Amino acid sequence: MTVGILGAGQLGRMLALAGYPLGLDFLFLDASALTPGGQVAPILCGSFQDRGLLGQLAAKSEVVTFDWENVPVDALRALHPKVRIAPSVAALAVAQDRVQEKQLFGRLKIPTTKWSAVESLAQLQESVRTIGLPVVVKTRRMGYDGKGQCVVRSLEDLERAWEMLGTQPLICESLLAFDAEVSAIGARNARGEIALYPLSGNLHSQGMLRLTRAPYGGAALHALAAKYLRRILREFQYVGVLAVEFFVCRGRLIANEMAPRVHNSGHWTIEGAVTSQFENHLRAILDLPLGRTDPLGHSAMINLIGEMPERGRLLRAPGVHLHDYGKTARPGRKLGHCTVVATTARRRDAAARKLLKELALPIRIP
Amino acid sequence: MTVGILGAGQLGRMLALAGYPLGLDFLFLDASALTPGGQVAPILCGSFQDRGLLGQLAAKSEVVTFDWENVPVDALRALHPKVRIAPSVAALAVAQDRVQEKQLFGRLKIPTTKWSAVESLAQLQESVRTIGLPVVVKTRRMGYDGKGQCVVRSLEDLERAWEMLGTQPLICESLLAFDAEVSAIGARNARGEIALYPLSGNLHSQGMLRLTRAPYGGAALHALAAKYLRRILREFQYVGVLAVEFFVCRGRLIANEMAPRVHNSGHWTIEGAVTSQFENHLRAILDLPLGRTDPLGHSAMINLIGEMPERGRLLRAPGVHLHDYGKTARPGRKLGHCTVVATTARRRDAAARKLLKELALPIRIP
Numbered sequence: 001m002t003v004g005i006l007g008a009g010q011l012g013r014m015l016a017l018a019g020y021p022l023g024l025d026f027l028f029l030d031a032s033a034l035t036p037g038g039q040v041a042p043i044l045c046g047s048f049q050d051r052g053l054l055g056q057l058a059a060k061s062e063v064v065t066f067d068w069e070n071v072p073v074d075a076l077r078a079l080h081p082k083v084r085i086a087p088s089v090a091a092l093a094v095a096q097d098r099v100q101e102k103q104l105f106g107r108l109k110i111p112t113t114k115w116s117a118v119e120s121l122a123q124l125q126e127s128v129r130t131i132g133l134p135v136v137v138k139t140r141r142m143g144y145d146g147k148g149q150c151v152v153r154s155l156e157d158l159e160r161a162w163e164m165l166g167t168q169p170l171i172c173e174s175l176l177a178f179d180a181e182v183s184a185i186g187a188r189n190a191r192g193e194i195a196l197y198p199l200s201g202n203l204h205s206q207g208m209l210r211l212t213r214a215p216y217g218g219a220a221l222h223a224l225a226a227k228y229l230r231r232i233l234r235e236f237q238y239v240g241v242l243a244v245e246f247f248v249c250r251g252r253l254i255a256n257e258m259a260p261r262v263h264n265s266g267h268w269t270i271e272g273a274v275t276s277q278f279e280n281h282l283r284a285i286l287d288l289p290l291g292r293t294d295p296l297g298h299s300a301m302i303n304l305i306g307e308m309p310e311r312g313r314l315l316r317a318p319g320v321h322l323h324d325y326g327k328t329a330r331p332g333r334k335l336g337h338c339t340v341v342a343t344t345a346r347r348r349d350a351a352a353r354k355l356l357k358e359l360a361l362p363i364r365i366p
Numbered sequence: 367m368t369v370g371i372l373g374a375g376q377l378g379r380m381l382a383l384a385g386y387p388l389g390l391d392f393l394f395l396d397a398s399a400l401t402p403g404g405q406v407a408p409i410l411c412g413s414f415q416d417r418g419l420l421g422q423l424a425a426k427s428e429v430v431t432f433d434w435e436n437v438p439v440d441a442l443r444a445l446h447p448k449v450r451i452a453p454s455v456a457a458l459a460v461a462q463d464r465v466q467e468k469q470l471f472g473r474l475k476i477p478t479t480k481w482s483a484v485e486s487l488a489q490l491q492e493s494v495r496t497i498g499l500p501v502v503v504k505t506r507r508m509g510y511d512g513k514g515q516c517v518v519r520s521l522e523d524l525e526r527a528w529e530m531l532g533t534q535p536l537i538c539e540s541l542l543a544f545d546a547e548v549s550a551i552g553a554r555n556a557r558g559e560i561a562l563y564p565l566s567g568n569l570h571s572q573g574m575l576r577l578t579r580a581p582y583g584g585a586a587l588h589a590l591a592a593k594y595l596r597r598i599l600r601e602f603q604y605v606g607v608l609a610v611e612f613f614v615c616r617g618r619l620i621a622n623e624m625a626p627r628v629h630n631s632g633h634w635t636i637e638g639a640v641t642s643q644f645e646n647h648l649r650a651i652l653d654l655p656l657g658r659t660d661p662l663g664h665s666a667m668i669n670l671i672g673e674m675p676e677r678g679r680l681l682r683a684p685g686v687h688l689h690d691y692g693k694t695a696r697p698g699r700k701l702g703h704c705t706v707v708a709t710t711a712r713r714r715d716a717a718a719r720k721l722l723k724e725l726a727l728p729i730r731i732p
Contacts, residue, residue, distance in 0.1 A: 013386075017383060017386055017387065020379075020383055020405075020692075021383065021687070021688060021689045022677065022688055022690060023674075023677065023688075023691075023702070025405065025692075039386075039391065040386055040406065040407075041406075274685050283681065288677060288678050288681050289678060289681045289682040291685075292684055292685050296662065308389075311388065311389065311654060312654050312655060315649065315654050315655045315657065318658055319657075319658050321387070322387060322388055322389075323387045324387065324388060324389025325389075326389055326391075336389070
């Protein structure tokens with residue numbers, strides 16, 4: 001049974017590695033064979049718009065999923081009559097547009113920051129007057145890892161933001177002074193079973209996720225996140241893994257964005273939970289029973305960005321798990337991650353601090 | 367960095383799946399591409415004796431290992447000047463011959479059953495007189511999963527055994543009334559670091575391993591097994607994972623046989639130990655630091671033999687981990703395994719019993 005995956009990045013690679021033990025085969029479609037996924041499974045090389053290739057993928061696959069939320073929706077719509085697609089194109093389309101995403105959150109009564117859609121400099125100035133500085137200006141589409149966004153603290157910043165981003169439809173959002181950033185990750189299969197992971201706490205710098213710790217926060221926060229996540233899963237009759245990032249502000253959860261796929265902040269589940277997010281995504285899209293999501297301890301996941309530490313040096317740290325995506329090093333590129341799992345949060349933080357020091361990574365654990 | 371693997375069975379497949387996250391690539395050599403390993407990594411198809419193919423494997427690999435202990439020693443010796451081989455050909459050669467294996471155990475003062483080498487019916491009759499019935503008669507070479515052996519309880523059995531096996535060099539061993547069968551599995555890297563897993567307890571039927579539970583036995587038994595295992599690892603300046611099967615007889619350990627490779631009775635380490643036997647084999651042969659071998663709870667591994675249970679039915683059991691080797695079903699063929707990990711031995715046994723019942727497998731947990 002073959003699972004087709006649009007996009008052969010590290011997420012696709014980890015999906016395939018989680019799926020081989022289930023007896024599944026994989027087929028990727030991506031622009032290059034020299035991708036993390038293309039190293040571990042067959043790949044069709046070409047454009048996501050290539051109807052011929054999409055047809056081949058559909059013909060060979062039981063179900064098609066994606067490892068990147070910016071897969072062209074039109075391409076998926078063309079595939080749809082030929083093969084099952086999960087998560088649905090409807091969920092993907094919303095996740096591709098920050099305005100539709102905010103409207104969804106609003107409709108489902110999930111709190112967001114103040115925001116407005118912006119298509120002109122005049123609208124941007126008006127938004128800032130209504131929302132109040134500081135704001136963050138983002139492209140509505142195609143932003144990831146902090147790309148396509150600009151923090152505006154003054155009217156001068158405003159001009160600069162417009163110059164940088166103004167060629168595209170934008171969204172202007174209030175910049176929150178938050179206490180923490182967390183992710184809620186869950187899976188739903190076609191028969192409606194839902195399995196939710198414990199919340200994870202995330203540290204970003206320069207727009208990129210650097211560190212995730214899980215479980216994070218108390219029962220009340222977890223229950224609140226679970227309530228919001230379930231609303232979205234049910235809204236779409238969602239099938240697969242969904243990740244929602246929230247800001248924590250004085251005990252409240254403010255939705256930031258959602259990703260209709262396995263998520264970097266869920267990589268800790270490979271060693272840190274009974275069933276990984278990757279396996280549960282596959283179970284969900286194949287309508288298999290979902291696996292248990294209980295944590296196996298206290299996990300920390302550290303992203304390896306820009307250059308890979310020497311393998312032997314990293315593996316010398318007791319209990320560390322390495323995930324090397326097989327990519328060529330390049331500044332700012334996510335090349336891999338590593339995870340430690342400990343019996344207490346304190347031991348986990350101590351192990352993570354030691355590892356961060358040994359790898360000379362400039363991340364401070366609060 | 368590519369690891370070459372002679373043999374692309376399920377052990378090779380699980381080595382590759384454990385090695386991809388370390389950023390490694392794999393290249394198999396086996397008779398057919400339709401092997402468990404050939405489904406997850408490139409494969410050179412042909413005979414282990416094909417010098418041309420062996421040369422290609424050597425040229426592309428950093429190190430060559432094997433997933434089957436009956437790889438022809440001559441083929442490996444021919445490879446040796448061109449590429450590093452681990453474990454060593456010397457260790458492999460001993461493991462291929464039950465007589466050399468027994469001699470090794472004797473030399474290292476590791477207890478064995480009474481035994482003698484047999485090349486004629488007269489020698490077999492003499493052996494039985496010396497050792498005393500019951501005995502088990504085995505081919506010196508190429509036996510696995512109970513194949514190539516015959517239990518002899520009477521003089522009639524003796525004739526039958528000779529008719530069945532007498533065309534090959536044999537060994538005659540005293541048949542022990544043992545309390546349990548256990549495996550000791552450990553890894554050693556080139557710089558001499560050793561990491562040992564806790565003992566596992568094994569249940570066989572019809573010569574095949576059906577169930578493994580770990581950890582097994584108390585500290586004294588573990589210490590004794592560790593002492594014997596270290597002797598063998600040091601004897602060969604061994605590099606890689608080594609498995610030794612023992613009988614437990616009133617607190618003593620009687621060595622049965624050794625395998626110079628990852629072992630079926632170590633599959634529980636994938637989910638049940640901090641670092642799996644597969645990852646530690648790769649770390650050892652690449653001279654990387656060995657990973658921690660601590661158990662993460664109490665594990666039971668059940669072999670799926672002859673036919674695969676329906677996937678959805680198996681995955682419905684909470685916390686069960688499936689490993690489907692992607693093989694065609696055939697009576698008596700190992701097609702996969704599944705593992706449960708619990709917080710106590712009692713809970714582990716309860717979960718395993720439930721699973722055995724659901725899968726309708728005729729194994730009784732003592």
